[in-house]
Amino acid sequence: MLPINKIISKAIICLLMVIVAGTAAKAQTTQPTWWFGVSGAANFNIYNGTTQHLTNSLTAPTAFHKGNGVRPYGSILMEYRPKSVLGLMLNVAYDGRGGKFKDVVAPCNCPATLGTSASYVAIEPSIRLGGASGLYFFAGPRIAFNVNSDFAYTQLKQPNTNGEFSAMRKSLVSGQVGLGYDIMTSSAASTTKVSISPFVSFHPYFGQDPRSIESWNISTVRAGVALKFGKASKLAPAEVTVTPAPIHDFAFNVRAPLAAPLKRQVSETLPLRNSVFFDEGSTQLSPRYITLTSSQAAGFKESQLQNEQSADMSGRSARQLTVYHNILNILGDRLRANPDASITLTGASGAGAAEGKTLAENVKQYLVTTFGIGANRIAIAGRTKPVIPSEQPGGTKELVLLRAGDRRVDITSTSPQLLMEVGGGMMRPIQINTTQINPLDSQVVLNIDSAQQLLKSWSVDVTDDKGTAQHYGPYTRNQESIPAASILGSNTAGDYKLVMTGETRKGLPIRKESTLHLVRQDEAPTKGLRYSILYDFDSSNSTNAYDKFLTDVVATSIIDGSTVIIHGHTDIIGVDEYNMQLSKDRARDVKTTLERALTAAGKTNVKFETLGFGEDTGNAPFENNTPEERFYNRTVIIDIVPVK
Template sequence: MRRFFVLYLALLFLSLTFANGQKPNPPYPLNFGIWGALKGNFLSTDVKFYYSNGTLARSIPQSRFGAGWGLGGIINIPISKNLVFTGRLGYNSLSQDLNFIDYNYATDSYTTFEDVVNVDLAYLEITPGLLWYPMLQNLEQLYFLGAIEFGSFTTKNISNSYLQVAGEIPNVKSRFSLTLGAGWTFPISSNIYLTPEVSFRLPLTKVSDATFSNSVAYHNETISLSQLRFGLNLTFSIPTTERYPEPYKAPTGEVGFKEIVGLDRDGKLVPVEKIRVEDTRYQEYFPIVPYVFFQENQAVLAPGTQVLSTVVETGEFTPERLPFDALEINRRTLDIVGWRLKNNPRADLTVAGTIDNSRKEKENKNLAMERANFVKNYLVKNWNINPQRINTRAGGFPSKPSTTAVPEGVEENRRAELSSSNPGILAPLLLEGENQRIAEPWQIQFIPYANVYDSIAYWEIDVYQGDNLLKKYNGTGQPQTLFWTIKPNELTSSSVPVDYSLLVETAGGKKYKANGSIPTEYFSQRRKQVEDLPDKTITKFSLVLFDFDKADISPQDQDIINKLIIPAIKYNSTVKIYGYTDRIGDDDYNLKLATRRAEAVKSIIQKARKDVKIETYGVGERQLIFDNDIPTGRHLSRTVQILIVTPK
């Protein structure tokens, strides 16, 4: 018994020591209160009759089940994310009838008198233990209990109505029992908790062990007590005044960056301390947005949405030579479609012109057809496509429009929609390379502040590596967050740091400047071989054919999942799915929408590849991965990106 007690204390000490070494993030704060329990008592006795020479004559056991009750106090002290120390002090009472055995040594027979013996017990308990919250998904309130009960009997009466005797049970011992159980914590307010709990008490000691003798024989009687408890705990934590973080206030006349954060592979924004650049085999399937956008009430391309080539330039154009940049690729939509039509002479194309449904565009009866013909004329003239292969029509208001509640949505409805019976014409564009420089994190936010007396006439954020300007963002008024998606090969093959700066100029002509630097570490293929670092292949897909404000998978994206994504997943691949949205709408709603889109893609992949673990992350508009000032960038932002990392 002593050994067990010492072992228990040692394990408890080690648990507390280990837990204190963790960063505490407890499920619930320190709380205390009362407990009550109904108990099922398993009272067992064993009477052994011996002859005077020590020979066993007869052993007669019996067990009875009865009810009891208990109440007391409880305190729960969190010690880590998953562990809580619990201490209970209580009073327990039970009363149980037993049979009386009258044994005849001469005939080796006995007579049983039923329910004439009454055992009346009560004891005080002290129970230290641990609660373990495994923090399972949707089961965060579940815990498991492990403890040792220490008890001291205050009432230990026994009576025999057959013999007409009563008194105390002789040789009663201290109680030690092992406690195992489980419970569920219900927070019924910010600081009140109601906890149903079930536990079993396995005795490590007897209630009593007594020997009685006479001139010819003696007998030994032992009593054991096991318990099944159904309890309810009501506990309280100390109320705290909720403190909301104060808005950041930069010193007067000061500019700078509140923080530089990046999106890690788990979809979380974390401070950027270093950028890791690694040579790796990289493949990316870039989506083709099947829309060409136009200016208001005109058949003229919207600024920044398309790059048009001359006839000479189209002869030198090859999609595979485009940069690893989805926005730049979709600025060449017309040339990509022209190149594919030229190389697939049997493929056709349908172009439907649309309008934004405003009064001005409705009155322009030929506008929708003029937009469709703009696309057709470009392909016929610059790519020498047979006009018979291109069907044009006036589509009016888009069948699947963007919202008309905001100017950005109205702008997106001024377009020409492309479709083809040949899926290869608008299929994703695959770009790949053996030694592509991939950054981690690959999405970074520069969050500036400017606290100046005067109004701000101009601000500019610049990001450099050496003399190479990587990103520029400017405007008027308060500086805005710069979202930077690091494209493959954008950073150099060296460990030159990334420098960033903020320039603010007031209306009065005063200038303020702040700058900083992020170290980089470059891992070439040679270095990975010398240092025996693991190598891998990264394959990335983007699905963009989600309707505005919808999470449904389109037939085209369903086809991409089945024909491209699922075959790319190997037995040892890691698959992570990130859901994004544009900036239109509420932040929280967009986060939920992005999560639904990611989960919808996961469910399709998981049906085909049950053997692979797939993780999903809803990012929403927390990280704008493309320029949302243009309609193409907003469409590309409504995406689900699938990242498949396969060790070589």
């Protein structure tokens, strides 16, 4: 027998296939106000909670917990649709809520089973929201009256028992939400309308405690089909109209810098993620982390990491990861400089808390043996999952990447010399002076609305005033960016014509035009400031600790006349479109907090540019090959560009 979750998935897929197959006819009649019919469905029942006291005279030696079952549902129905959107529904139904609990083992080492044929007569009034497309949503209460409370109990070393549950509630009041799709099977000219309507609904466990004792509750997913009949009137000939489907008017926007700086000196406040990640199958420190000998550690200072590590480091990723991969050395230096400070190392491993503790012990041993930190200053603990895990209960996608991020040792402390509350208990940031090549405010950002949903692809041709053309693309996302240096080439300035061409998913061509003026800025501008906010997996709202950091540290460093560029990013886990929206939400959240702080400080002459890049690898600050890179990509970066 298939598991209940696979049965539910197959039922929903079948419903969607039926919905896609449905077609709408051109209306030649009115739509009926009243509809009558019948429906049939399967209830996919999911049991939670506990039941053990079966009757007044029978108590199972071992409690039954989770279970499931598939039972029939049938109703007579009525719908009232006075308007095209809002209506009412009523179903009077036989409602099967039976199933079988997962088998248990009694104290006598005897297998035991429990099944039930619980069923009800249900009255289900609902509010109906729909439209001309045929898709509708409904929600409302369910009032159910028990008509069957039979059970069947077996245990290996005693006779089988069939009976009726005691303490069954005679009536239940719960709720449901769902959606359906009306597929018209009658002709457009017929006044007798017939509709086949596949539907699904969800009945949460609220109010679905079938017994007045114990904690057994039922959640149900229902999938089925309704057959409906209605009486319509013919439209007068003048009322028969055919409205052509509108063609979407795509908006093509270009954001370009007036003066494109090709590089900028940046002083960056880099948050240090308070985690050390371990490779799968190994409890030893990963070779990615920079480890020192005792003699090397004696001369190590975290201030050595503040300047660029080498001239050939390209991009933010290499420089910042070099700092992060020194996290154990930074921690050892801070503990050595603050002899009263102490830390707790909490290791997490999917293999169990014991292995998690081993991971923490190996980090501790490095600090003790290499930096001479007293073992009594370092507490360790083990867990199966971190306190804030990436893998969420019930998740089924990209588990390898999520679990890699949960195999780690987290560093916590109450000592401000080690940690600084900039959100999530990050380690106190480190200041880095660096050179940024092609900063974000030198990028030409192209936006075309709904491209990801409505276009197969789109491209851009950039032509200068001499007729020299450059081609960029093809693209599929709503937003892309091109370095201004790429467009300018060896020119110091230029006027350009941009022609965006694309093809819709229906095969129609589109064309949009815009213009662009660029000026190369070769001289080094005033040194900029950069701050970063790191987020936990799938999180967009900044915490109160972030708000304090943004208000007290970031906002105070913004002077009148500055431009503040806020750009959000995500890692590659998840759906591209969702990640794009998540990155925009993160950037807007940070902007709102900064604007509030600047207004309170009387600073009004500040320009904001807010962008979301999602998981776009072309603009991502880091790669996505290791857990720490993915963690650092869950970020909003704030670049403060002072007025020249």
